[in-house]
Amino acid sequence: MIYLDNGATSFPKPPEVIKAINDALAAPASPGRSGHAAALNASRTIHRARKSVARLFGLPDNSRLAFTSNVTWSLNLALNGLGLKTGDHVLSSALEHNSTARPLARFQKEIQIDWEVVPPGPAGLMLAEDFQVRLRPETRLVVLNHASNVTGALAPAKAIKEAIGTIPLLLDTAQTAGSLPMDDYGQWADLIAFTGHKGLLGPTGTGGLWIREGLDFRPLAVGGSGSRSESLVHPDFLPDALEPGTANTHGLAGLAAGVEFLLNVGLDKVREHEMGLTQYFLENIVNIPGLSIIGPGPGVASRVATVSVVLEGWSSSDLAASLEKGYGIMIRSGLHCAPLTHQFVGTFPGGASRFSIGYFNTLEDVQTAARALAELAAHTGHRG
Amino acid sequence: MTEEAEIILIFSSNTKILNAEDLLEEMSLPITLVPVPKEVNPNCGLAISFAESQKEKIMTVLLAADLKPSVAYRRQGQDFSVWAFEPSIN
Numbered sequence: 001m002i003y004l005d006n007g008a009t010s011f012p013k014p015p016e017v018i019k020a021i022n023d024a025l026a027a028p029a030s031p032g033r034s035g036h037a038a039a040l041n042a043s044r045t046i047h048r049a050r051k052s053v054a055r056l057f058g059l060p061d062n063s064r065l066a067f068t069s070n071v072t073w074s075l076n077l078a079l080n081g082l083g084l085k086t087g088d089h090v091l092s093s094a095l096e097h098n099s100t101a102r103p104l105a106r107f108q109k110e111i112q113i114d115w116e117v118v119p120p121g122p123a124g125l126m127l128a129e130d131f132q133v134r135l136r137p138e139t140r141l142v143v144l145n146h147a148s149n150v151t152g153a154l155a156p157a158k159a160i161k162e163a164i165g166t167i168p169l170l171l172d173t174a175q176t177a178g179s180l181p182m183d184d185y186g187q188w189a190d191l192i193a194f195t196g197h198k199g200l201l202g203p204t205g206t207g208g209l210w211i212r213e214g215l216d217f218r219p220l221a222v223g224g225s226g227s228r229s230e231s232l233v234h235p236d237f238l239p240d241a242l243e244p245g246t247a248n249t250h251g252l253a254g255l256a257a258g259v260e261f262l263l264n265v266g267l268d269k270v271r272e273h274e275m276g277l278t279q280y281f282l283e284n285i286v287n288i289p290g291l292s293i294i295g296p297g298p299g300v301a302s303r304v305a306t307v308s309v310v311l312e313g314w315s316s317s318d319l320a321a322s323l324e325k326g327y328g329i330m331i332r333s334g335l336h337c338a339p340l341t342h343q344f345v346g347t348f349p350g351g352a353s354r355f356s357i358g359y360f361n362t363l364e365d366v367q368t369a370a371r372a373l374a375e376l377a378a379h380t381g382h383r384g
Numbered sequence: 385m386t387e388e389a390e391i392i393l394i395f396s397s398n399t400k401i402l403n404a405e406d407l408l409e410e411m412s413l414p415i416t417l418v419p420v421p422k423e424v425n426p427n428c429g430l431a432i433s434f435a436e437s438q439k440e441k442i443m444t445v446l447l448a449a450d451l452k453p454s455v456a457y458r459r460q461g462q463d464f465s466v467w468a469f470e471p472s473i474n
Binding site (some may be wrong): 031040047062227228229230235237238240 | 427
């Protein structure tokens with residue numbers, strides 16, 4: 001089996017992650033709810049995850065980091081919590097996933113926010129100046145998918161933040177956290193949403209949102225927090241305000257281990273490995289007859305390790321099925337929950353076939369994938 | 385012989401307590417995490433407890449790291465009193 005679907009969920013997980021989850025499952029766990037030793041250990045497990053994520057993003061204050069069940073929840077917490085109102089102007093990139101596009105579309109329909117989509121520039125890359133020229137007095141928020149889960153295009157997040165000044169930037173790091181060094185992001189970012197099960201090598205059901213000091217927000221859900229129990233008013237301080245209910249201690253034990261694994265390897269090393277394989281793959285598929293690479297081609301540094309292709313004569317799903325049947329290669333076909341992106345790159349509604357490379361992939365994996373594509377392309381003529 | 389009094393610090397969130405625990409452990413300053421004493425505070429979270437003799441060292445470290453308790457108590461046996469941990473500004 002060759003797993004090239006790390007953009008959906010990373011595989012395999014480091015043995016440390018599996019052990020951490022097993023250890024947590026074997027212990028009583030009710031973090032922040034009692035004072036006995038087991039509850040304290042559960043609280044410390046979650047705190048370890050908070051500290052490791054804070055180190056990964058260089059966050060100045062780990063108490064402003066709230067854990068969620070995935071990045072979609074994190075983004076919804078942010079978008080619903082910022083108090084958008086009728087007439088507010090919100091900019092987003094054209095490369096948004098439905099995790100931001102659907103909440104924005106709903107706000108547009110229900111409360112008439114003015115959502116403006118910023119198209120990508122040459123080579124499908126987002127440009128800071130394209131955000132800057134669209135700013136208005138009523139612009140309340142800029143939403144940015146840090147890297148497209150379809151094309152792999154990496155947005156210049158810091159340059160965009162500099163271009164928009166004091167307007168808050170909501171950064172969706174679903175496709176970047178754990179794949180590139182981000183240890184200065186806490187110095188300039190406003191809201192960082194992340195998920196645990198992709199590049200951070202943790203389990204599904206983990207994610208989080210960091211909010212810089214000074215940004216007002218309203219919790220999406222309230223309830224038991226283990227703090228201020230005497231009051232019927234939910235706490236207004238982070239992280240408790242955004243973490244109602246018992247936390248996913250088992251999952252966060254795994255997330256902590258995944259992030260610690262990455263920090264020990266070094267994010268620059270992870271980036272180098274993933275980009276080395278990606279560039280090799282791109283160079284070895286770019287000349288395949290009938291094959292189009294959707295997004296940045298070989299030699300473009302502003303990308304992550306996700307490569308989508310369209311092969312003439314093949315539907316994206318048939319290509320994925322043939323890769324699995326003939327070569328044991330697992331990829332993802334279709335629209336990748338990102339119809340906006342596919343519309344902008346011209347692959348809507350048929351979609352594309354996406355290869356997403358992870359830290360544990362090898363050169364042999366991508367060599368096999370490139371060879372498989374070449375062979376299937378050569379057989380295109382025999383199809384129907 | 386009278387048992388040494390203890391100081392109990394209550395913070396606004398468990399995250400602050402756990403950050404304080406990490407910091408004080410790094411400095412080898414002896415503390416214990418305990419449930420908030422119900423005698424004085426209805427909060428169902430955790431508190432930091434330490435011997436009164438450690439109070440100056442511990443408070444210096446915590447306040448320097450901007451980890452300020454929301455309230456502090458001095459406990460002698462079953463007697464609790466609110467403890468003003470900051471020097472007065474007179």
